[in-house]
Amino acid sequence: MNFVAWMIVACEIxxxxxxxxxxxxxxxxxxKKAGLFLLALTPVVDVVLLVVTSVDxxxxxxATIPHALAAVYIGVSIAFGKSMIQWADEKFQQYVTKQGTAKPKRYGMEYAKHYAKxxxxxxxxxxxGAALLAGTIYFVDDVERTASLWHILRLWTVVLGIDLLITxxxxxxxxxxxxxxAPKNNW
Incomplete structure (x- = not known):
């Protein structure tokens, strides 16, 4: 495993x-303020990964698959970061402080709308992620050195399409x- 792959693992941790x-x-x-400060550091992790990948x-x-996955990781972290922190906050309150309550499960149209979001x-x-990959491909400007980036971009496009069909x-x-x-369809 190369250095960038290890950095992805380190950044996720x-x-x-x-x-x-x-x-x-x-x-x-x-x-509360110190806790908020620490939570606000999560984007710094993305910046570190972006800098390491760019310098490499x-x-x-x-460019290898780990370089491409760094772009995917950054995209997912930015798009899902707030909801992941909110989820972790709810679970921490529920299991550690015993203050929170479990959310009721979603069904029917409510579940479909939640999945669509x-x-x-x-x-x-x-x-x-695609913008980062395309920017890197443009910046490097060498088809042979960026083949892995194109591969991951095509694969991710297929995954996004499959996710749309599931949605x-x-x-x-x-x-x-x-x-x-099943609840009635309230369209």
Whole structure:
């Protein structure tokens, strides 16, 4: 595994460590401002990964799948970061401080709409990641050195399309609740 691949792993770990430290500081140590500061550091992780990847390519490295995954990671982190932090916050309150409550499960049209919002976040992450990949391809300006970037971009486009089909299916075939009944279609 090359240096960029290790940096992706390190950044993912750092992302969650910063979140856990922020939540711990906020709820256990009762330091809301310090906790907010730590949570606000999560974009710094993305910047570090972007700089490391850019410097590696600038120095003449051939773009590899880890370089492409760095762009994907940054796109996903930006698009889903706030919702991931919110999810972690809710779970931390629920399991550590015993203050939060579990959200009720979604079914039917409510589930379909929620999944559609998630797809739009996926689209947003795709736009960010694709822009980073396209910018890198343009910057490097060498087809052989950027073949992996093109490969991941094409693959991600297919995944986004499949996710759209899955999203549409939730509107056509409403998710049933635990009793086996589906809510009426309120279009």
């Amino acid at each position: 750092a992302f969650w460590v910063v979140i856990v430290l922020g939540l711990f500081t906020r709820y256990v140590l009762k330091q 390519l600038y120095r003449g490295a051939t 998630s797809w739009f976040r996926h689209l947003f992450s795709y736009i960010i 549409a299916s939730y509107f056509l075939f409403l998710k049933k609740d635990n009793r086996g009944t």
